[in-house]
Amino acid sequence: MRLGLILAVVLVAVGIRTLGGLGADRQAGSYVHDSFVMGTVLNIKVRGASRESARQAVGVVEAEAERLHVLFDPHDENSAISLLNRTAAGGGGTVPVGRDVARVLAAAIAVRNSSGRGFDPALGPLIDLWGFSDESPASEIPDTLQLARLTAELAAAGRIELSPDSATVLVPSGAGALDVGGIAKGYAVDRAIEILDSLGIENALVNLGGEIGVLGVGSNGRDWRVGVQHPRLAASHLGVVSQREGMFVATSGDYERFFILDGHRYHHILNPESGFPASGGAVMSTTVIASSCLLADAMATAAFVLGPAGGIRFLESQGAQGLIVYASDGDRENGEITYSATSGFLSIMQPELDGRPIY
């Protein structure tokens, strides 16, 4: 009888342990939601709030992201951006804009001016020409004459400016069509964090296509742990940023949208000067930590275009922290991977270029 009893006790104990483990998961009080908005995945984690309030807050954030998507879609003729672009095509003018467009354009113009054209929000026609805005992936170099013409037009055109009170935008005639879809995602993260905060959510993480903002703390009261994608090893990261409230992390990489032709990688981050994918310094990815996701996003793109040295100087001058991963021998595909970083970034994260597995 004794052996059977021991066995029964052991089996019951195993069962209780298994159930206990599951229970711990549930008690953590985390609510996680994934949805598809703005052409990418919006992942929101909420901790320490009741399930119902978390669900409602996430619903508000999703609706806001959807609204912003429509507002900033250059291919939707009713969008605010389309209105600006029609004005540019039709001889220019002054267009009243709402708060969202004003905020995004203010950041875009600020980064454009401070980076010395490392970033330009009016690249829309070039991005369309390359085919990087469509769902179907681009696969060939566009007609070089057309490319040169558009690039020259862009350089010659007057620049879009925001009125001092941010209520109107001055659109010069022939200004390139705005395409701020990229940084609009950063702005959506900022808005999501603002909304969650105003709804009384204390701990949350918002991840929109790899652009990340947080509130409060993550699991077990630690800082949220955010990995930085390795630019060449899809299932690896370079290291972990302990992200605190007020820090926003954005990454731009040549691995997001690209095609490879004759061994050369053509990616979606275009150099406004040349109209071609930015290739100076063979940058593979840039990660920027800034005080808003909108700025982090625009500065990551600018730093990518400016290259390993210029990009870091730019980020330091803006008081942002950043990491630029590039090929030291200029070979973007198989070259030796190295990095440059702002001094503050390295105290946040030490990059491991061999990559660590993402789990």
Add this chain to the structure above:
Amino acid sequence: MARAEFQLPPLATATDWVMLGAVFLCSLSFYGFRMLEDRAEGGLVTVVQVGDERVAVLPARKDTVLVVSGKLGEVRIVQQAGELWLEDAPCRLKICERMGHIHRSGEVIVCAPNKVMVRRERVGGEREGTLDAISR
């Protein structure tokens, strides 16, 4: 030398029933718990793993077909209307295809010779060292 009289052992003793009953309750409650968990909505994801590497994590609701190359060759992972299954496995026995369709958190399809594993997982129950997000 004294020989014990041989007796055919009984079909089942009281201990047998206690043991089997305990095991039955344990395993049933495990799955009962899983089902309760799945009632709650939230981040159910599909995790695709080849060897030691997680090659993809995607929301369970997304209809998609993934082609993954495992150790032996390519296998199609099909996700449709919340169901998940494998097709065109290169292995000889096609065990993974025969594992059928999975739905819930915790269910897995394993193609051992091909070293491909597809699993439904609930994100949010973090382990130590798990990342909360990837900036890309």
Add this chain to the structure above:
Amino acid sequence: MQSPAEGMAVVGPEPREVRERIERLSLIAAATAFELVLFVLDSALPRPIPWIKIGLANIVTLALLVGAGWRVAAAVHFLRITIGAVLRGGLFTPFFLLSFSGGAVSFIVMALAVRWAIPVLGFLGVSFLGALAHNTVQLLMVAAALSDSSVLVLLWPAVLLFSLCYGGFSGWCSFHFCRRIPQLAEGRLAQALRAG
């Protein structure tokens, strides 16, 4: 002293051990053949989880363990595994190793249970332990092949449940099998072996 079995051609008086050896060999041969039939039948049945078999062949192994002693049972059990692999054309392949290790561990578990746990446990309990050992080992090997232990956690409860059903079923079959075969039911061989 026992009298020769009825119906057997008796060619003069034989020493007891010769008779027992003949009896043992014929039992091994017949039981192995029967196990092979069950094994083939088992392989043809559909399964909920691919590595988990019903383990029909274990019906005979358990009956032999109880009624004929561990030596006979071991001979039959491992002969069946080896011949079965030859029949399926997979001797010394990974599949053979997978099935062999599962078979070996389940045999050891059942043999120990028969020796030490009976009569605290009956046929059902021993058969369940054997099935559980077999299926757990299979699962362990799969987890090792994938170097991912999470499979273990996710599938083990299922393994428990199926081992319960299949182990219970083959335990029941084994009990009745044992009862119907006089050689096993009376435990003559087992006693002889234990004495020898």
